[in-house]
Amino acid sequence: MQNRPILVIGATGKTGRRVASRLEARDIAVRRGSRNSDIPFDWEAPDTLGPALTGVRAAYVTYFPDLAFPGAVNKLESLCETARDVGVEHLVLLSGRGEHHARLGEDVVRASGVDFTIVRAAWFAQNFSEGYLRDPILAGVLPMPGGDIAEPIIDIEDIADVAVAALTEDGHSGELYEVTGPRLMTFAEMAAALSQATGREIRHLPISFEDFHANVAQAGGDFVADVFTSIARETLDGRNAHITDGVMRALGRPPRDFADFAHAVARAGAWTSAA
Incomplete structure (x- = not known):
């Protein structure tokens, strides 16, 4: 079978x-x-x-x-x-x-x-390199609401590894793997890590949820913006400001750090205008 x-x-x-x-x-x-x-x-x-x-x-x-x-x-x-x-x-x-x-x-x-x-x-690191935040990163800004809320942002390569393990190996039946990165980071700290990886300044731009809605609506329309803004309001309130052991439990190794993600993606050319 x-x-x-x-x-x-x-x-x-x-x-x-x-x-x-x-x-x-x-x-x-x-x-x-x-x-x-x-x-x-x-x-x-x-x-x-x-x-x-x-x-x-x-x-x-x-x-x-x-x-x-x-x-x-x-x-x-x-x-x-x-x-x-x-x-x-x-x-x-x-x-x-x-x-x-x-x-x-x-x-x-x-x-x-x-x-x-x-x-x-947790929140995807690849939102910066493949998602709606790539263009702002290219422009040198990271516009996000939530103030100084910290997130344990995760590299989705880890998510894929966990999913493949669950699909192909014994021992994962009935498990809940809550997967995060290895440390909490504010959006300002993420911007600093992106600056170091890209070799150019990327500045965190604190914005309101209303501005966040307007930015998402430009790319995806009002309906998509309504839902994503609701999620942002719900989750960027500190409830996720802790790390978990899901990657370690599923794979027997720690999750990748955001800085490692940023350097690898920068080397691959994700933040060049022709990428």
């Missing part, structure tokens, strides 16, 4: 493409779940769930853009029911740290009747 593929939902996304690549590097069959796949997967098209899940051994489950989006938890429940009905053996859910709706999604997976692992992640 081990030759059955693993479905990677969101296989073109930040974590999904890394999970899929790691699995394929181990010669594990992967079914890449996206709207344009040979066997398409689309959260907005319920009739794609059954075909995408049929015949797979396990699934890595991400909801783009976030489990806080209206209807996301209900769609996740439908996916879990379908997974159970077609015989999927294991679900690995990517969840968000400190988010109410993400906790509701976790509860759905726990109650699904399918074996599971939950990876509850």
Whole structure:
């Protein structure tokens, strides 16, 4: 039964493409779940769930853009029911740290009747290099609300490693891995680390949540901005200002430091205008 593929939902996304690549590097069959796949997967098209899940051994489950989006938890429940009905053996859910709706999604997976692992992640370091903050970093600023709130920001290479371990190894059944980086950092400290890595000044620009909403709306529209601003208001209140041992428990090694991430990504050219 081990030759059955693993479905990677969101296989073109930040974590999904890394999970899929790691699995394929181990010669594990992967079914890449996206709207344009040979066997398409689309959260907005319920009739794609059954075909995408049929015949797979396990699934890595991400909801783009976030489990806080209206209807996301209900769609996740439908996916879990379908997974159970077609015989999927294991679900690995990517969840968000400190988010109410993400906790509701976790509860759905726990109650699904399918074996599971939950990876509850801190704020992504790659938001600076691949996400909506890349352009401001190129301009020399890091505009974020939250004041001096500290976050244990995580390199999503670690998230991918944890997810692959959960998908391929014994010993992860029923586990909740709350994954963070190895230290707390304010956004000003992150800006200083980015400055050192890039060799040019990057300045933290404290902004209001209203300004944050306006910035996100420019890139993704008001609806996306509403949800992301709600998440920022919810999570940038100090509730996540502690580190956890999820990476160590899952992998037997500490998480990567943000400074190491920044230097590696800078060397790879992520913060050059042509990247």
